[in-house]
Amino acid sequence: MIEKDVVLINVENKPAFFARIESFIPDSKPNWWHVKLLILQMPLNVVTWILRHEQINGEEFTMAGTSIRIEKVEVPKELDIEHPEPETDRTNDAPEDEKPAKNSPQEKHARILSFDNKKDKES
Numbered sequence: 001m002i003e004k005d006v007v008l009i010n011v012e013n014k015p016a017f018f019a020r021i022e023s024f025i026p027d028s029k030p031n032w033w034h035v036k037l038l039i040l041q042m043p044l045n046v047v048t049w050i051l052r053h054e055q056i057n058g059e060e061f062t063m064a065g066t067s068i069r070i071e072k073v074e075v076p077k078e079l080d081i082e083h084p085e086p087e088t089d090r091t092n093d094a095p096e097d098e099k100p101a102k103n104s105p106q107e108k109h110a111r112i113l114s115f116d117n118k119k120d121k122e123s
Helices: 115-122
Strands: 006-011 014-026 032-039 045-052 061-063 066-072
Touching: 045 061
Parallel strands: none
Antiparallel strands: 006 014, 006 066, 014 032, 032 045, 061 066
């Protein structure tokens, strides 16, 4: 794992919360690290755990008798289940009157919403 990775913290073999790894600082004892974590729940909290390399990479350990395991969160590939990609793009082959209209449901585009404008209006 590296800094800025998102991890899932399992407590007693059950998912408990997500955290982002903020930093690794070597401990005075060899093979031990100070791992600074940003706990991703409200309210936000920062903790530092002193762990061995193996524990950082998924080996189970205990804290005050409680079983803990860190698991890296892998970002899933983006899949469009509702509209899978066609094997070939036939849009350009279709006659002009059969092409989807610019604002049809087939031509959806993401919109960007600016929170800065909303903040100014509320003030």
